[in-house]
Amino acid sequence: MQMAELSGASGVPVATVKFYLRDGLLPPGEPTSATRAAYDESHVRRLRLIRALADVAGLRLDQIRHVLAVVDDESTSCAEALGTALMPRTADAGPDPEARRRVDRLIRRWRWRVGPDSRNRDSLARALSVLDSLEHPMPDEMLDRYAEAMHQVADAEVSSVPTDNRDRAVLHAVVGTLLVEPVLASIRRLAQEEISRRRLTGRLRKGRRPRRPARG
Amino acid sequence: MQMAELSGASGVPVATVKFYLRDGLLPPGEPTSATRAAYDESHVRRLRLIRALADVAGLRLDQIRHVLAVVDDESTSCAEALGTALMPRTADAGPDPEARRRVDRLIRRWRWRVGPDSRNRDSLARALSVLDSLEHPMPDEMLDRYAEAMHQVADAEVSSVPTDNRDRAVLHAVVGTLLVEPVLASIRRLAQEEISRRRLTGRLRKGRRPRRPARG
Incomplete structure (x- = not known):
């Protein structure tokens, strides 16, 4: 497909596609003339991934570049993609040493050997x-409750990583980590709504006397 | 305290503090002369909250304005702050109707009455x-696994909301929802690391023959 079709299929404006090409985030197409190139489905998928990392995961351009480098680097193992190779979400300054010691202590308590x-x-x-x-x-x-809940979640997630193909596994790990966060965040908020509603109903019920005493 | 001290105590540059004052995100100080005002601890706390919403929760200025309006509006109940009043994280376009029907079906299946x-x-x-x-x-x-894990998490969270004071409860709900997300996200990644490591170790052990057969 040509540039205009690539833009249409991915929903990314032509000027932005050209920017990603110049920046190297999007690999070049197959040249068909001095000024034209042909693109394929892999370009559409890549553009969708870039947009999701920007719009959904909220990553900056330098962070997207880093994540894509991890995905593209054939020496990245799946465990690296899942764990250390991904950018931390927050700023780049080192953490407060006291907070860091607390984290180390908690992880020991959970018996996690991270x-x-x-x-x-x-x-x-x-x-x-x-x-x-x-x-x-x-x-x-x-934090103990969070660790218990996240351990259950991660257990199911790690089982679902495809093991037959390294490229698919790494992409799965990156998408699964960064882009599943909004899914979990939404479900958490829904659960908070549900539990707040249930407690409120419970409190109202407890406070309300039955209109008639039960017979017999 | 004066502007320079406010900036020092909150870690927010003077120009940015002035911008927030003009924008109304930060309430004005107590005027002490035609060009000066005195600020107090409530201004420091407000600035820290604004910065955390921007840097940690990754909210845009218009979203921060919305969240602070919810916090400041005395008619906001805690349930509203926890649930519907918070901005969705993702773009503003309506969701795909098929995806929305799927969500409604899932929530019915979980028996949540959101x-x-x-x-x-x-x-x-x-x-x-x-x-x-x-x-x-x-x-x-x-998604069922996520719902189960998030239900446990939300249950502990809703119990910890202070019930004695509406202002504290609403702030707790907002901070707890938006700014705890990075905590959960980090713990999830640590759990993924832990489980990947454990599976890898398990696989190596299974593949390795014992050096000596057990005696007797």
């Missing part, structure tokens, strides 16, 4: 520091 | 459509 240099330790420490700075500290007991 | 107009239904539908467009569809069984 690598000591995993970037995800730093991400968690940074996220906890932000809550501390807002006077909304997160108690250990709540 | 309001039919909840924006979180649309957010989930949009997040699922993105995965479909990337040829990474999310099976119902995985």
Whole structure:
């Protein structure tokens, strides 16, 4: 397909497609003349991935470049893609050392043997520091509940990674980690609505006397 | 405190503080002369919240304005803050009707009685459509697992909302929903690392013959 069709099929404007081509995020098409090239389905898929990383995962251009480099690098293993190779979500500054020690202590308590240099330790420490700075500290007991719930989730997720093909596995890991976060976030909010509603109903019911006492 | 101290205490540059004041995100200080004003701890807290919503939750300025309006509106109930009043994370376009019907069907299956107009239904539908467009569809069984895990999480969370004071409850709900997402995301990635590592170790062990047969 030509540039105009590629833009139509992916929903990305022509000027943006050209920018991604110049930037190297999108591989060049097959030249068909001095000024034209042919693109295929792999280009459409790549553009959709770039847009999802930008619009859904909220990544900046340099972060998208990093994620795509991880996906494209044939030496990346699936475990790396799942774990350390992915950008932390938060800023690049090192975490507060005290928050980081707390994370290390929690991970030991959960008996998780995550690598000591995993970037995800730093991400968690940074996220906890932000809550501390807002006077909304997160108690250990709540973090234990989160760890238990996320362990169940991750167990199902890791089982679903395809094992037959390295390219598919790495893409699955990246999409599954970054783009499933909004799915989980939405389900969490729905669950919060459900539980708030149920508690409110429970409280109303408890406060209301039955109109008639039961007979007999 | 004066502007320079406010900037120092919150870590927000003076020019940015002035912008938030002009924009109305930050309430004015107490005037002390024609050109000066005094600020207090409530201004520091507000600035930290604005920065966390921008840097950690990744909200745009118009979304931050909306969230703060919800927090400031005394008629907002805690349930509204937890649920419908929060901005969906993804773009503003309506979701694909088929994805939305799927979400409604799933919620019925989970026996959650979330309001039919909840924006979180649309957010989930949009997040699922993105995965479909990337040829990474999310099976119902995985969504059931997510729902189960998030129900546990939300149950603990709703219990921890303070009930003695409406302002604290609403702020707790907003911070807890938006700014706890990075905590959960980091723990999920750590759990993925842990489970990948454990499976890999298990596979190696299974593939390796014991060096010596057990005696006796």
